[in-house]
Amino acid sequence: MENLITRYRNVTILVAMLFAQVLGLAVQVKRTAENESTRLIRIWTVNAVTPLEKAIVWGQGGVTHLWHDYFYLRGVRQENRDLKAEIERLRIEHARMSEDAEQAHRLQALLGFKEQFISQTMAAQVIGSSGSEQSRSVYIDKGARDGIRTDMAVITADGVVGKVLRVFRSTSEVLLIDDQSSGVGAILEKTRLQGVLRGTPTGEVVLEKVMADEQVPPGEKVLTSGGDRIFPKGLPVGTVTKTSPGPELFLNIHVKPAANLSKLEEVLVITQQVEKEPDVAEGRARASDILAQRLPSVPDAPPDDPNKPPPPTSGLKILPAPSAQQASPGISGKPAGTTPAAGAKSVTSGSGSTDKTAAPSVPKKPAAPAAAPPGKPASSQPKPKQSEPPAEDTPH
């Protein structure tokens, strides 16, 4: 026997190594995700690889910053002019849209609906990936010491990116929405059909659990439904590209992610969400509004002028156009005090970190209502999704 082992020493070692790994794999597969702790080898590897990645990203950012901000300023004047024109156009559009949003908020407040607000986010830099086509995850440069916890939502300006899967001391692993083990509660913007967004082995993203007899046109936007208790409701997820029959009477709805998952650089980690009833007086700050304000590349809004009159609670009183009055039916004139009590009800995820804070109750500075075009009544605009009844998964 000893002779046999000596003779086949190499094969014996190979079999022993394979057996040990198969055994280890079996133990891990059997163990449930809840019981799984981060393995030491993961910590070693991540600690060995990520410092170099951080250093390179940091150096690259410095050089890019130096080049773009100090040397390569060609076309900046023209771009500045274009941006100013764009701002003017958006202000007009915002004034129109805010009317509809205002009305929807009042209705929601009257009905006592709760919304999820992003109250704290943290900007993070993507420093690495898993390096495998079968494992779609990235590493960010914020970890446990920055207040990151597992299952926190990760987003960009364009849309949802994924969720925090593992947290190390100074880095975290983020599972992307196109990974086959991910799942996001999603809702179609117009048809209000709900489903689960999953990744496929080929890297595509599909919306599942929508019945085959439903009509889903390509081009329809997909938003988070909030049903997974990770992503706040209403964040953009992607756009429907095509629909095909799926298994068991369900549709396979192919979705193009809104965020460019193959070129991620900066992301936002939602470190705290607050569930509250929308406040008529303060209801302008929705999750998507806060998101727009919290982008790392967007400078902070200038402080409010104390001499300026307070923002109106309704466009009724300021907009001179008669059509604007049509936009607000009878309840619009109701004073704010008659609405249900607004306030934070519960914190769904939190961290006591030193993040930049953005109180959701701080109202956004409204655009000048006078900028609304008199010829275009607010009521004639297509109703945004806020006017729809809230989804069933919204906590009542």
Add this chain to the structure above:
Amino acid sequence: MPITYTSNEQVEVYRFSAPAAILIPLVALFLQAFVPLRLHFFSIFDLPLLVVIFFAVARRSQVTGLLTGAIIGLLQDSLTHQPIGVYGIAKTVVGYGASSLGVKLDVENAGARLLVTLFFYVVHEIVYFTVARGMVGLTLKWNWLHELGSALANAVLAVALFALLDRFKQRI
């Protein structure tokens, strides 16, 4: 100078300095994790696998080859969110196979390296898919066209990479 003779053919055995033996796999892992962020197509390459094949063939020791494969594979596993061991098993097999081949054949020229990498890439993928589907329960789709294209791309890269890594070889 100790030289191994196999099949009446003189085959040289190489060793690597400790820094090279540690840093080369780590750099390969780092590049594998970092470069796809900037160049998405880079994810078709498997630099750790190429390093395993290179070390296994150069050292011509089956035990060293399989141990190198196992360690690099396990480290690669720990960067993914999958259970640790899937890449470990695949690279253990490749490390053993490549070193076994290195004992019998001279695979120092570019053509031989191309073919060896092409072959072991496919072996690696077959083992990986088998373990990932059979044990871990991952839903993976085997696409021959994609796998052969990736194998060819890795083989071409291996020829250039091995020429670079030859500088770290030390004759025993």
